[in-house]
Amino acid sequence: xxxxxxxxxxxAADPLAPLRDQFELPPGVIYLDGNSLGPLPxxxxxxxxxxxxxxxxxxxxKSWNSAGWIDLPADVGDQIAPLVGAGAGELIAAxxxxxxxxxxxxxxxxxxxxxxxxxxxIVSERDNFPTDLYIVQGLSELLGGRYTLxxxxxxxxxxxxxxxxxxxxxxxxxxxxxxxxxxxxALSAAAxxxxxxTVWDLAHSAGALPVALNDDGADFAIGCGYKYLNGGPGAxxxxxxxxxxxxxxxxxxxxxxxxxxPFDFVPGYExxxxxxxxxxxxxxxxxxxxxxxxxxxxxxxxxxxxxxxxRAKSLALTELFIERVEARCAGQGLTLxxxxxxxxxxSQVSFAFxxxxxxCQALIARGVIGDxxxxxxxxxxxxPLYIRFTDVWDAAEALAAxxxxxxxxxxxxxxxxxxx
Ligand SMILES: *Cc1c(COP(=O)(O)O)cnc(C)c1O
Numbered sequence: 152x153x154x155x156x157x158x159x160x161x162x163a164a165d166p167l168a169p170l171r172d173q174f175e176l177p178p179g180v181i182y183l184d185g186n187s188l189g190p191l192p193x194x195x196x197x198x199x200x201x202x203x204x205x206x207x208x209x210x211x212x213k214s215w216n217s218a219g220w221i222d223l224p225a226d227v228g229d230q231i232a233p234l235v236g237a238g239a240g241e242l243i244a245a246x247x248x249x250x251x252x253x254x255x256x257x258x259x260x261x262x263x264x265x266x267x268x269x270x271x272x273i274v275s276e277r278d279n280f281p282t283d284l285y286i287v288q289g290l291s292e293l294l295g296g297r298y299t300l301x302x303x304x305x306x307x308x309x310x311x312x313x314x315x316x317x318x319x320x321x322x323x324x325x326x327x328x329x330x331x332x333x334x335x336x337a338l339s340a341a342a343x344x345x346x347x348x349t350v351w352d353l354a355h356s357a358g359a360l361p362v363a364l365n366d367d368g369a370d371f372a373i374g375c376g377y378k379y380l381n382g383g384p385g386a387x388x389x390x391x392x393x394x395x396x397x398x399x400x401x402x403x404x405x406x407x408x409x410x411x412x413p414f415d416f417v418p419g420y421e422x423x424x425x426x427x428x429x430x431x432x433x434x435x436x437x438x439x440x441x442x443x444x445x446x447x448x449x450x451x452x453x454x455x456x457x458x459x460x461x462r463a464k465s466l467a468l469t470e471l472f473i474e475r476v477e478a479r480c481a482g483q484g485l486t487l488x489x490x491x492x493x494x495x496x497x498s499q500v501s502f503a504f505x506x507x508x509x510x511c512q513a514l515i516a517r518g519v520i521g522d523x524x525x526x527x528x529x530x531x532x533x534x535p536l537y538i539r540f541t542d543v544w545d546a547a548e549a550l551a552a553x554x555x556x557x558x559x560x561x562x563x564x565x566x567x568x569x570x571x
Contacts, residue, residue: 190537324356329528507527
């Protein structure tokens with residue numbers, strides 16, 4: 152691919168191209184941040200308006216039954232399930248990623264502890280998303296400091312860190328900063344060989360690439376609704392538990408929605424069947440409705456080859472971006488931190504650069520929205536549902552222009568916002 156004309160031809164020949172029309176994308180913007188907040192699906196505003204005016208406004212509380220509000224966590228979960236290699240009835244939408252992580256970690260520790268109480272380590276990566284590490288710290292403290300977090304510096308060190316002390320291997324499948332993709336099958340097998348269980352965070356993989364939870368032997372998984380699933384800001388997250396574990400422990404956030412019969416209003420807790428016991432309180436109906444629209448944008452890819460076809464396009468987009476940035480920004484001080492090998496890469500490309508924050512702001516001013524991750528990462532997400540090959544070309548040209556002109560040095564790009 153050597154010219155912009157080639158990119159235009161490639162877009163014209165792309166069988167997935169019509170899927171872009173499912174989104175409201177503002178004109179003049181190249182949106183490379185769908186890995187942080189997916190864009191607005193066209194269907195969402197009308198769906199939310201119908202839920203508000205019709206279901207809430209007109210049918211009032213009857214809608215818990217008549218509109219199926221009470222079934223939304225299971226129904227939306229069943230829609231997400233095939234995207235991540237889970238079966239029907241194995242996954243629910245609920246709460247936030249952080250909260251769901253607390254539930255599954257507690258369950259995993261309890262299951263491992265019943266078989267072998269001496270296991271006291273949770274193995275993860277220092278570079279894992281901080282909330283994941285913080286949740287371990289909070290849970291461990293609650294459990295009397297019985298568990299310690301053992302952090303490896305790089306993925307290659309994981310197998311050697313697993314042993315008779317390991318309770319849980321907790322990993323994010325695609326690293327939020329570098330975009331490096333773990334081998335879920337190999338690492339799950341290594342954890343099991345060591346007698347441990349696995350907890351996978353799919354925040355940067357669900358909806359970005361095919362995930363095979365059952366086939367790869369995962370034990371527990373959680374994921375995010377507002378990134379590649381396009382569920383809207385703060386969308387509900389999801390939880391999956393391998394069927395072999397789901398009835399073994401009830402998870403500690405034993406709210407009434409996870410009860411076997413919530414509307415019996417009895418004082419004693421009795422865990423519900425299957426993954427329903429991973430619910431806690433009342434679902435956010437408006438947010439669930441928006442998440443449903445978001446998930447539908449991915450299910451719409453089924454006739455075009457589904458997640459496998461999206462993955463092929465995603466890799467072509469990220470490969471082109473690496474090629475173009477390296478061709479156009481050579482000598483400017485950018486260092487690629489994303490694996491070059493396709494099989495080891497998620498759906499994003501990240502470069503380290505000393506002044507990444509102002510460069511990111513200067514790019515946004517040019518209409519190319521990526522993001523900055525402390526301390527020095529420029530991160531660009533390529534969601535194959537709506538990113539075009541010409542967008543990749545133009546984004547690389549914009550980055551080259553920002554660096555060549557030195558416009559990122561302007562004072563207006565230096566000020567740091569609360570959210571990065
Ligand atoms: C985005 C992200 C989260 C977000 O957690 P919230 O509870 O939704 O704030 C968690 N883990 C990872 C790896 C993420 O990338």
